[in-house]
Amino acid sequence: GDGLPELLSTIDSALDEMPDKRDLGRPRLPVDRSFTISGFGTVVTGTLVDGTLRVGQEVELLPEGVKCRIRGLQTHQTSEEIAYPGTRVAVNLSGISHDEVSRGDVVTTPGWLSAGDAIDVSLRLILDAPRSIKHNATVTFHVGAAETPARIRLLAVDEMVPGDSSWAQIKLQDPMPVVKDDLFVIRDSNYTLGGGVVVEAHAKRHRRNHQPTLDRLETLRQGSDSDVLHSALASTEPAAAGALAQAANLPENAIDEQLAVLVEDGLAVPLGEGAGTVFYSSGGWARVAAEAATTISGYHSVFPLRQGMPREELRSRLEMRAAVFNLVVERLVADSAIEDDGSTVRIPGHAPELDDAQKQIVDGYLKQLGQNPYSPPTDQPIDPELVAALAEQGEVIRASEDVVFLKSAYDQMLDGVRKQAAESGQITITDVREMFGTSRKYTLALLEYMDRQQITRRMGDERVLR
Numbered sequence: 015g016d017g018l019p020e021l022l023s024t025i026d027s028a029l030d031e032m033p034d035k036r037d038l039g040r041p042r043l044p045v046d047r048s049f050t051i052s053g054f055g056t057v058v059t060g061t062l063v064d065g066t067l068r069v070g071q072e073v074e075l076l077p078e079g080v081k082c083r084i085r086g087l088q089t090h091q092t093s094e095e096i097a098y099p100g101t102r103v104a105v106n107l108s109g110i111s112h113d114e115v116s117r118g119d120v121v122t123t124p125g126w127l128s129a130g131d132a133i134d135v136s137l138r139l140i141l142d143a144p145r146s147i148k149h150n151a152t153v154t155f156h157v158g159a160a161e162t163p164a165r166i167r168l169l170a171v172d173e174m175v176p177g178d179s180s181w182a183q184i185k186l187q188d189p190m191p192v193v194k195d196d197l198f199v200i201r202d203s204n205y206t207l208g209g210g211v212v213v214e215a216h217a218k219r220h221r222r223n224h225q226p227t228l229d230r231l232e233t234l235r236q237g238s239d240s241d242v243l244h245s246a247l248a249s250t251e252p253a254a255a256g257a258l259a260q261a262a263n264l265p266e267n268a269i270d271e272q273l274a275v276l277v278e279d280g281l282a283v284p285l286g287e288g289a290g291t292v293f294y295s296s297g298g299w300a301r302v303a304a305e306a307a308t309t310i311s312g313y314h315s316v317f318p319l320r321q322g323m324p325r326e327e328l329r330s331r332l333e334m335r336a337a338v339f340n341l342v343v344e345r346l347v348a349d350s351a352i353e354d355d356g357s358t359v360r361i362p363g364h365a366p367e368l369d370d371a372q373k374q375i376v377d378g379y380l381k382q383l384g385q386n387p388y389s390p391p392t393d394q395p396i397d398p399e400l401v402a403a404l405a406e407q408g409e410v411i412r413a414s415e416d417v418v419f420l421k422s423a424y425d426q427m428l429d430g431v432r433k434q435a436a437e438s439g440q441i442t443i444t445d446v447r448e449m450f451g452t453s454r455k456y457t458l459a460l461l462e463y464m465d466r467q468q469i470t471r472r473m474g475d476e477r478v479l480r
Contacts, residue, residue, distance in 0.1 A: 037099050039266045040259055042122045044158030044192075048115040051065070055085070055239055056107045058115055060159060064193075065123070067097045067105065067311050075110065076120045076191040077129035082109035117161025120191050126259050129189035130216040135182050135198065136235055139208035143176040149222075153207060155184060157198040158320030162188040166200070169222055169231075182210075194234065194246075194263035211235070214249065215260050239264055241300070242271045244295065246283055252292040252338050285341035292341060302342060303351055306332060310352060310361055319366045319403040323357030364404055376400055380420065387423035388450040392416040405442065417459035427460055431470070432479065440476040 043060045047189050051057055067073070071084045085104035087094045097103040105121060120127070139147060147153070149172055155164035167183040174180055184200075190196075192215050199209040213234045220227045233245045239262075246261035247253060253261070255269050262269060275294060276282035283299040285292050294302065309331050313323040333408040343359065346352045353360050366374060383390045394401060394416070401418060404410045411424040419427070430449050435441040447457045462476055464470045470477040 036064065037066065037265075038064045038259075038263070040123060040126060040249065041099070042120050042127070042158075043103060044160065045115060045119045046117060046159040048112055048117070050112040051106075056110055056115060057104055058119075059102070059104045060105060060121070061096050062099050062101055062103045064099055066099065067103065067121075070096050072124060073107070074127075075107075075115065075125040076122060076127060077189055078114065078119065080110055080114055082107045084108075086442050101280050118158065118190075120158065120160075122191075125171075126256055127191045127193070128216075128260070129191045131186045131189040132217045132219070133186070133192060133212050134169075134217040134231055134234075135174050135184055135210045135212055135213035136179065137174070137200075137208060137210040138179040138181040139174050139176050140206060141177045143207045145202070145207070145335065146173055146175040147207065148173045153200040153202055155190075155198060155200055157184060157190060157196055157212075160190055162186050164189065164200070167222070167225075169220060170228055179210075181213075183220060184381055187241055193260050194242075214246075216250070218249070239268055240272050240275055243269065244276055247276070247282060247293055248295040248298060251294045252341075253297045254290075254292050258293075265275045265276070272423065275477060278375060283345075285338075285345050289338075290341075292337055292338060302332070303346060303349070304395045306342065306346060306350060307361065310359055311392075314361060314364050317402075319368070319372075320358075320359035320398050321366060321406045322353070322355065322364065324358055325354070325356075328359055366406075368400075368403070372400060376404065380404075381419050383410065383418065383420045383423075388418055388427065388452040389456050390418060390420070390423075392418075392455075394418070411463070413461040413463040419460070421435055424460075428469070431477075433459075433466065434465070435470070435477065435479045440478050441470075442476050 021364055027347075042064050043058070043061060043062050043081050045058045045060050047059045049057055067084060067087060069084055069087055072081060072086060074081050084105055085108040087097045088104040089097055089101045097105075102424075107121075131338045147166060147168070149168045151166050151175040153164055153166060155162055164187060165185045167185065168174065169183060171178070171180050192212050194212055194215055196212040197209065198212065200207045213231050230234075230245055230249075237245065243258065243262045243264065246258055250257060250261050255273060258269055259266065264272070271295065273282060279286055281296050283294045283296055285294070306328065309328060310323050325343070329336065332339065332342075333341065343352070343354055346357065347354050350362060353362055379396045379400070382395075401412065405412050408421055411421055413419060413424075427446075427450060430440055431446060434445060443454060443457050443461065446461065447454060461470060461472075465472055465477070471480050
């Protein structure tokens with residue numbers, strides 16, 4: 015017992031000087047044990063980091079993505095309503111069986127964290143490591159309570175010897191839910207080789223010895239909060255504030271504050287409002303805007319007589335999700351970079367105009383259609399682009415690939431079909447054919463077009479109004 019009071023006093027003093035465990039508002043509990051208690055169900059244990067857990071809270075088990083709820087919490091064998099970061103915690107989970115939980119899984123709040131199979135790291139070999147590491151070496155990667163075989167891609171050197179530090183990308187055999195600043199260890203058989211810090215949790219494949227990449231990794235590792243967020247945004251854009259949590263690993267309030275600074279400084283561009291806002295870096299947004307304008311201009315060059323480029327075709331060419339695409343179009347319209355009529359987009363000032371020769375051809379074609387309006391010619395003696403332009407301008411209705419009606423004739427036929435169907439409750443191909451003195455070919459094209467327009471619905475051999 016000699017010196018015990020002094021030892022305890024020294025420990026207390028050291029604890030007083032230690033900073034509090036950070037609370038980022040994003041709790042993570044790496045599971046090191048799981049078991050079942052009769053009458054309670056599944057229990058998992060681990061050391062809580064980065065946020066608090068509460069009884070009744072919904073949580074998600076990763077990488078499985080299984081959602082469940084906290085039934086009870088214990089720290090140091092004492093039941094608690096709240097568990098704080100830095101403490102050993104036992105969590106009683108409802109809605110999940112013991113068999114669904116594995117060592118190394120992570121319990122967290124839903125929606126912000128995801129597993130990845132490639133991470134950028136700052137790596138250091140320990141001085142007494144039993145061997146060096148060459149590019150593409152295989153190791154066992156340990157983080158939290160999880161481990162997986164992995165391959166190391168050295169980004170700045172060809173080989174690391176004991177005591178060396180360098181940048182690397184680690185390719186994981188099994189995806190893991192890690193975040194920036196997580197500490198890890200690499201081992202080989204029974205020996206520890208080294209370890210380091212996660213710099214980017216969802217990494218893209220990089221060129222080796224590429225100085226801009228190495229500079230960006232240095233910024234992520236050592237930069238200010240603003241620098242880190244800007245770099246994280248550039249690699250994940252377009253991104254919502256919540257999605258930057260894993261990439262930048264900053265407190266939620268810091269992310270909001272620093273995004274506001276980046277926007278004010280012209281380094282980030284917000285799209286949308288409120289919870290649905292997504293952000294681009296200024297450089298990323300400039301590239302998107304330029305690509306959109308170039309794509310639409312190219313479409314105008316190929317199809318000069320069309321009002322604009324179909325929105326869906328532009329979305330596909332830009333390879334964007336619908337939600338992001340709509341925000342991009344909204345911002346481009348606000349910036350007067352494009353015009354949008356709901357179905358097509360165009361460069362401001364684009365106005366299809368027929369030349370004198372085309373006008374003469376169109377006038378003759380419209381006269382042909384009018385000579386027998388309910389049974390118009392189907393050989394289309396003019397350029398299909400001229401027909402498409404007439405359809406866009408509302409001069410004609412293209413009922414099928416071959417059948418084109420004057421808009422005035424279509425309106426008369428539509429009115430007749432509606433009246434007959436309303437009076438009789440239904441209408442047939444024969445009814446329409448006899449009503450307008452036309453053939454089955456034209457009648458079928460008309461009714462199928464009206465089906466597609468949600469005006470009528472086919473029921474056997476009859477049509478009814480919708």
